[in-house]
Amino acid sequence: MNLIMKNKVLSAVCAVLAVVGIVCWVMQLSQGLSLTGMSTANSWGLYIAMFMFFVGLSAGGLIVASSASVFHIKRFKAVALPAIVLSTVCICLAGMFVLIDLGGIQRIWRLFTGPNFASPLVWDICVITLYLVINILYLVNMRRGNDRVVTIISRFALPCAILVHSVTAWIFGLQMAKEGWYSAIMAPIFVASAMDSGLALLLCVLAVLKKARIFNTSGDLMASLAGLLCTCIAVDAFFIFCEVLTMAYPGAAGAETLALMTAGPTAPFFWFEIIGGLVIPFCVLVFAKNRERTGLVVGASVLVIAGVLCKRLWLLLTSFIVPNVQGAPGIMSDGSWTLMGSYAPTLPEVAIVLGVVSVGVLGFELLAGWALAPATEAASVKAKAPAAAADMEDAAPSLG
């Protein structure tokens, strides 16, 4: 089954965007990162936010797939294949964003000849590589139907998925210099927001695959995944509340950062995350009836994904607004000295991001086409049987 040819319009649009992105990236390589909106005061921008975002999106797939084996949630097994494909593609995109953000990618071999193991970035590179390898092993073995091997791999996959998000959180959470990042709850928050955005993306993709008659997921399973999403949203909201309360209560330095978050330049992102990304989807999904309606589930999922994207942006950017020593970065622009830094992504920067996402869509089409093709015929019979049984079990009380 060739998904690229099946969705000609989508594929063509993505291919064009990908080419534009690559052209912009080549421009960035020759001109330098001055092509972006970053400056000495705001030294990380959209690329790093997207890196965090895609590491998170990758979570849902692997966690759902591996918990099918680890926690014996048999029903989840039915969507394990598309879930793992999604997870693999997302982690590749996350890696691409880190590479694109590097100023000296031609010296990247230095990472292998002289790594500094005290650096959270080195931990992240190790763990993401491991995570990618596990994803690929998982995918290959699942497609071959090696159930025993899959069970063994999933035992490693689950902790590795948790670790990937924790290590990504530690890149930020261990930096004492940034008041808004330096927090022990950063890793749990990353795991929770990775779970909810990842699950939300999985639900959206499953709904699209179902609509396009490529891969059928039972309504029951969708509803049960939506229930899990609802729980994850609640956990994420709880962690964020803990963080905000701890920042606010002493009324000291943390309260200043909080004031920036809730009323500063990044406030729209903060409030969208809280209301659009947590409160509304939770209120929708908390009712079992709503979880059975695909439209509502997809709508809530899109909100969750957008909310987590906003979260990545405010988390990253808020900490760059006020330096510890007033005016310290001493930004120079066109010969005059301005002490305040600002950040807005430039057009090429946005084009590169869109290009990477487009490569991801094409990659998903390619990989899903390969992974799902024979499986839908041969394994659908196998997969249908337990799914149908589960359907019967669940349907029975409601029918009765």
Add this chain to the structure above:
Amino acid sequence: MTKYGMAINKTRCIGCQTCAYACKMQNSVAKNVRWNRVLSEGCDVVDGAVGQYPNLSRTYLPLACQHCENPACMKVCPTGATYKDEMGRVEIDYEKCIGCRMCMAACPYNARSFNWEEPVHEPGFAYGDKDVPERTKGVAEKCTMCKERTDRGEEPRCVQCCPMGARVFGDLDDPNSEVSKVIATRHASQLLEEQGTHPQVYYFE
């Protein structure tokens, strides 16, 4: 052991920016980059003032790399490009820098600059000490405590050029050095002490 450090007399600083420009000339620092900055404390503008007219005050804070004993930038550098050398200075090996800017996120003092583009020199001739390595686009850079000069037994350029003699340079491990004596007798303090980075640059009044 030698541990180079500096003490800056804030009362003597008149905000003339001579150190900032001397540093640029010595270290071939490009346009739009300053390793050494003279800040007006409490102000978002250069040469601003604090308070309300007519009760205004203005104090200056010369700021560059603090050459911390516990450097946050060194810990997070993935390739070990940032290192603490045998003279106690924090240095960068530009050949190893991959431009990830982790160090810039970690430094509490925003002391580092990044080469967002190929360095532009204005005026357009090669200035700077012959021993100072040129940087390319995509690497981080910052005050080296004039490594090339101090290796030759000279003072850093900012210390030499300060018209008010506000800067004292020397070995912090030698209790008889001028800098150690100044720190001991003038109640010198460190910037953002609560960050635990233990700067080797001190300020006194």
